[in-house]
Amino acid sequence: MYATSYHRASSVEDAVKLRAAHEEGKYLSGGMTLISTMKQRLAAPTDLIDLRHIAALRGISIDGREVTIGAATPHADVAGSRELRAICPAICELASHIGDPHVRHMGTIGGSIANNDPAADYPAGVLGLAATVITDRRSIAADEFFTDLFETALEDGEIVTAVSFDAPEKAGYAKFNNPASRFAMVGVFVAKTSSGVRVAVTGAGSNGVFRHSGFEQALASNWSADALSNIAVDSSNLLSDLHANAEYRANLVKVMAKRAVVAAG
Amino acid sequence: MTKVTLTVNGRAMSGECEDRTLLVHFIREKLGLTGTHVGCDTTQCGACVIHMDGHSVKSCSILAVQASGSTITTIEGLAGQGELHPVQAAFKEHHGLQCGFCTPGMVMTAVDMINREGGSLTEEKVRAGLEGNICRCTGYHNIVKAILAADAEMASGRQAAE
Numbered sequence: 001m002y003a004t005s006y007h008r009a010s011s012v013e014d015a016v017k018l019r020a021a022h023e024e025g026k027y028l029s030g031g032m033t034l035i036s037t038m039k040q041r042l043a044a045p046t047d048l049i050d051l052r053h054i055a056a057l058r059g060i061s062i063d064g065r066e067v068t069i070g071a072a073t074p075h076a077d078v079a080g081s082r083e084l085r086a087i088c089p090a091i092c093e094l095a096s097h098i099g100d101p102h103v104r105h106m107g108t109i110g111g112s113i114a115n116n117d118p119a120a121d122y123p124a125g126v127l128g129l130a131a132t133v134i135t136d137r138r139s140i141a142a143d144e145f146f147t148d149l150f151e152t153a154l155e156d157g158e159i160v161t162a163v164s165f166d167a168p169e170k171a172g173y174a175k176f177n178n179p180a181s182r183f184a185m186v187g188v189f190v191a192k193t194s195s196g197v198r199v200a201v202t203g204a205g206s207n208g209v210f211r212h213s214g215f216e217q218a219l220a221s222n223w224s225a226d227a228l229s230n231i232a233v234d235s236s237n238l239l240s241d242l243h244a245n246a247e248y249r250a251n252l253v254k255v256m257a258k259r260a261v262v263a264a265g
Numbered sequence: 266m267t268k269v270t271l272t273v274n275g276r277a278m279s280g281e282c283e284d285r286t287l288l289v290h291f292i293r294e295k296l297g298l299t300g301t302h303v304g305c306d307t308t309q310c311g312a313c314v315i316h317m318d319g320h321s322v323k324s325c326s327i328l329a330v331q332a333s334g335s336t337i338t339t340i341e342g343l344a345g346q347g348e349l350h351p352v353q354a355a356f357k358e359h360h361g362l363q364c365g366f367c368t369p370g371m372v373m374t375a376v377d378m379i380n381r382e383g384g385s386l387t388e389e390k391v392r393a394g395l396e397g398n399i400c401r402c403t404g405y406h407n408i409v410k411a412i413l414a415a416d417a418e419m420a421s422g423r424q425a426a427e
Contacts (some may be wrong), residue, residue, distance in 0.1 A: 006267065006284040006330040028331070035326045036308045038285075048284075050331060076320070100397025101377065102311065105320040106327065182396065 002044040008053055012136050012159060015049050019157045022047035027159060029072055029111030032103050049169070057110065057161060058078065060084055067091075068134075068164040071110025079104065090171035090264065094125045095190065099182060110160040116152050116208055118239065119183035123209035126172065128189030128200035131165035146209050168193045170223075172264030174256040175203070178243055185244055186252035192261040196220060199257060204238050204249045215257055225258035267374040269333045273298070274342030284330050289313040291329035292339060300340035300369050303394070311398030314370040314377075315339050321377035323397070340369035343376065351422070352376050361411035363402035374398050375412040384420040386413060 005022075009015035019025055025047030028034055029091075037043040051057060057072035057160040062083050069078060078084065079096035089161035098104055098121050112122040113133065126133070126142045133140045136159045147152050154160070176186035184203035191198045199215040202208075218227040244252070270279040273296060280295035281333050292315070303325055304312030313325040316338040316381060324332075343350035349357065352375045362368045378386060378394045386394075391412050392405070 001285045001287075003283065004285050006328060008330075031328075031331065032308070034328060035328065038328075039287075039306060048328075052331070059330075100311070101306075101315055101374070101394055102321045102323045102397045105317075105322050 001038045002041060004038070004045055004218040005047045006050065007047060008050045011054055011190060012056065012161060015051055015054065015159060016136060016157060017032075018047075018049045019159075022049070025049055027051055027114070029108045029114075030074060030106040031111075032099065032107035033111070033115050043209050051110075051159065052108075062087065065167040066164065067167055068162050068163050069109055071160045072108050073110075075099070075104035075107050075109070075112075076101070078109065078228075088129075088165075088171060090168075090173050090189065090191070091125050092127065093263070094121050094173040094187075097121065109163055113163065114152060114154060116146055116150050117183070118149050118205065118208045119181075119185070119203045121173070121175065121177070121184055121187055121202060124184075124187050124189040124200045124202035126163055126165075127209050127211065128171065128191045128198050129233065130191075130193055130195055131163050131166040134158055134162040134164060135160055143211075149206075149208050151208075166194060170264045172262070174259035174262040174263055176252050176256055186249055186256050188253060188256040188260045190219065190257060190264055192219075192223065192264070197223070201253055201257075204253055206237050211255070212253070215220055219261065223261065225261045226254055228254060228258055228261070267330050267333075269295075269329045271332060272333075272336040278411060282343060284328065286329045287325055287384045288315075288327045288329045288332050288399055289324035292324060292337070295329075297363045298339050298341050301367050304370075309368070309397075309399060310367065311374060312367050314369040314373040314398065316377060319380070320373055327329055337374075340373060343372065350376070351418050352412070354378070355411040355415035355418065356408070359407050359411040360399075361403065367398060367400045367402075370398050371395070371400065371408055375415065376407075378412065379416050379419055383416060384423070388413065390424060413414055 026045035028048040028050045058070045061068045075095040075098045085092045131142045133145045171191035173189045174183040178185045186204045187202040189200045197220040199212045214231045233250040233253045235246040238246040238249045240246040266281040302312035304310035308326045315324045
């Protein structure tokens with residue numbers, strides 16, 4: 001790892017100030033991607049601004065059907081929240097299968113979506129639930145947030161502070177793990193929300209997480225796995241690598257979507 | 266150099282290190298506790314698992330400065346006076362190791378599992394809980410057996426105490 005300077009932020013305002021003072025600095029949340037990337041010398045921020053100790057960024061609050069998850073809330077807390085499981089079990093299930101138990105104790109929802117890894121789980125959940133990403137300066141709809149591989153609508157120095165959404169009528173998530181890394185080779189989140197049916201796919205798209213409108217229309221008129229059987233998945237904009245080519249991923253998208261619908265009930 | 270202060274296995278300890286120093290290297294090289302191992306360079310093997318503020322974490326993927334102020338338990342902190350922790354005893358009894366390199370991480374992971382879900386562990390849960398720990402010798406069967414035995418042993422201990 002290249003040398004870096006560590007700063008522990010005590011508040012969001014403090015973090016923003018620290019970041020402004022260090023142009024080549026990076027925010028550090030759980031660090032489950034960033035520290036590994038730095039170990040491999042694929043990232044070399046001059047400064048790290050640690051957000052993990054900001055109490056205001058942590059925790060899950062539920063008001064009726066309205067859910068707000070603080071950005072520095074670890075995956076294990078989302079997976080283990082009984083209150084959240086009672087109204088949106090799909091997001092708990094998704095969180096409970098990220099990485100491994102040790103990673104889930106450190107990794108955070110804010111870190112995951114700000115990084116927008118094309119094989120990460122949370123982008124599918126956040127997009128599928130039509131969530132709102134709240135930052136230190138504005139609210140961003142999930143449809144506008146994820147822009148490309150490892151790219152988001154976040155501006156320089158902007159901090160994700162929370163993710164909020166209304167609990168859906170029903171939702172489900174299914175993923176096919178890469179057998180070595182356990183990242184999603186393909187993960188599909190389906191949700192029946194007040195604004196309609198949404199299907200979000202991670203792990204497969206050449207531009208990161210995306211919605212599948214064909215699946216959404218089919219499920220809107222018939223919420224069942226069978227409704228997806230005759231809908232084609234275009235492989236032309238899907239990732240192809242040594243783990244799976246685009247055609248195989250296209251098939252997995254359909255299989256995972258069906259499983260997600262079954263899981264949603 | 267930055268001063269890092271930790272409570273390790275019940276004792277306040279501190280040392281100076283560069284900000285880029287990984288927690289596992291700080292524990293091994295500055296604190297001299299070499300029971301925590303480094304088995305890979307990619308956050309996958311779990312040989313470096315310790316408990317930080319009561320939760321299992323991979324100490325190879327956390328900077329020592331990030332951990333400053335926290336309470337740490339390493340493999341050295343488990344056994345009582347001359348007596349193995351029930352999980353350590355179960356690994357011995359059920360031959361849950363061969364070369365032993367992954368064992369500190371396996372034991373710390375098992376203790377975390379039992380802390381969280383003690384008394385309700387199943388083979389399936391244990392295998393899922395070992396997702397982040399790699400053993401290249403045993404094929405995991407005896408590790409799983411040892412963890413289930415320790416869980417049962419500790420649950421009956423809790424019942425007897427009640």
